[in-house]
Amino acid sequence: MRPSLNRLSSLRSLLRVSPIASRELAGRMRSTQAYTVLTVYLSIVGGLAVLIYLVSSLGSSRAVGGGSAVGTAVFYFLVGMQVLLVSFIAPAFTSGAISLERENKTLDVLRTTPLTPAQIVRAKLISALGFTLLLIFATLPLFSLAFLLGGVEPFELVIALCVVFASALTYMLLGLYVSSRFRTTAGATATTYAILLGIVVGVPLATLIGSSTVSASLPSTGGRLWPLLADLSDVGFTLAISLSPISAIVASQRFFILTNNLWTFTPGFSGVGSWLTLPSPFLILVGLYLVASAVLYALTVRRLANVEQG
């Protein structure tokens, strides 16, 4: 009886909205900043989506299947904006979450309450995630434009949403972890953005350059070693493109069109190896990011708990 009661109580404490989350959400929604961010973001995304629609329809209105090409263009623009949102706007909500408490000298008082470090970290994450989800969901009606025009399959939306949600969670936890390590918010924010720039932009660029170099240097026929090396490099490049949401979405969509298989694909970056079957990049990204999120969460909680050990 007692263990089940304990489990119930811990489940209740897990689900209970922490006062920190309520305070931060209320504070955020009370500020003009929240409405400004929402309005500016929706105006930019909506305006650019309409512009892309107009430009694309001018070019392809007479062509057969022109409508679906416009739909695809609008869809991928919107997905790109969502990725940019979770990569470069959402982490701003967490990269100062703990360092700002430290700067404002409110962290110590908070730590004397019965709230555990895990509860504090979860509350900070929930409040930031709440606002980011609001921004993501606010743009979802724009996706209907793409579906109206055609050229977009529902699975493409599934891939995009999986990647966007996993990225949002991981990048926010990265911001929280960096925030727990830094004394100043400016330092935490700069470091978070430097890391994210490396992951989101640096990794796909490096992969592109690396795969071109490798495919050029490997002979198409030759000894037994080449196919093995080619397969290894294929695995490496697949992992690399799966690290960035942009490259993961683009690669997953391309592989699906080529193979008509949503879940697996056979990479051929080097042009030699061809017998390996790997999960689709978006699946690898979601898996890797969920593991990274769990690790970052645990590290942030540990960091907050060990602030002053003697």
Next chain:
Amino acid sequence: MIEIRDLSKRYGRRVVLDRISLSVPAGSIFGLVGPRGAGKTTLLRLLATLATPSEGEVFVAGLPVAGEGLLQVRQRVGYLPEDFGVYPDQTCAEYVEFFAACYDVPPAERAALSADLLQLVDLYHRKDTPADRLTPAMRHRLGIARALAHDPWVLLLDETMKSLDPRARVETRELLKELSGMGKTIVITSSNLAGLQDICTHAAIIEAGRITQAGPLEEVLAATPPYRTIVVKFLGDARLAASLIKAGRGVVDVQSRAEPGASPDAAAGIAMLKELRVTFDGAYTDASALLRSLMHSGVQVVAFAEEN
């Protein structure tokens, strides 16, 4: 109420507290007195569960402050640091209610509790004022209300009197007496025993991480030369003045304080009046020598007087 046994606290190789043993009786107002860097704040942080002992044991209401008793100790202790922040997006009432929520006070009771506490600290008329717009004295009173939000048994106040003006000090003393009358055990730190002796029932003197005297106030006063506060107002180099004073005989501690209303003068290019508060336990001849050394060094002393 509080039992400390052979407590040591080290940060790396630096020993901040060195085998301290202390007992704070329930219902007492306990003054922890010592110069800056003596270890007062570290001891309070240990009692508030913000730090863990390197060695020794600490019990609050019979519960160990580290390990399994930690969360229970937090329910029984209210802590007010010397320098603390408030959330700029909250009013005074919301600030108290927020901490009541952190301590699991039921939602239906929070508003009434907040109103009661703000009335207790005489801030009810400011309940809708943003917390960051209060004066330092009012902010400290709000801090006390916050620390009482979960009805703790023990109140830990770090240098609460230091930043207050004379009137606010009198009001805070009255408030602490009232809280003591309600059965709270209060531990308050200061660099000056004289400033606490009219409210404390017990005291301990801490120097360089060691307790040199502890017990009922009368016993500690009898065994310790009384500290006095000399207020020095001057024009000129504040760093030079502070270093000269620190080197003086009988000086326990020196704290600077900006002269109210001095900023407009400074902005207008007029020399700014500075003030140093010197905790002093020397003889009158030492005080006289201190004044002479300041004047010989070119510090333009405007006032040099013992605070009543």
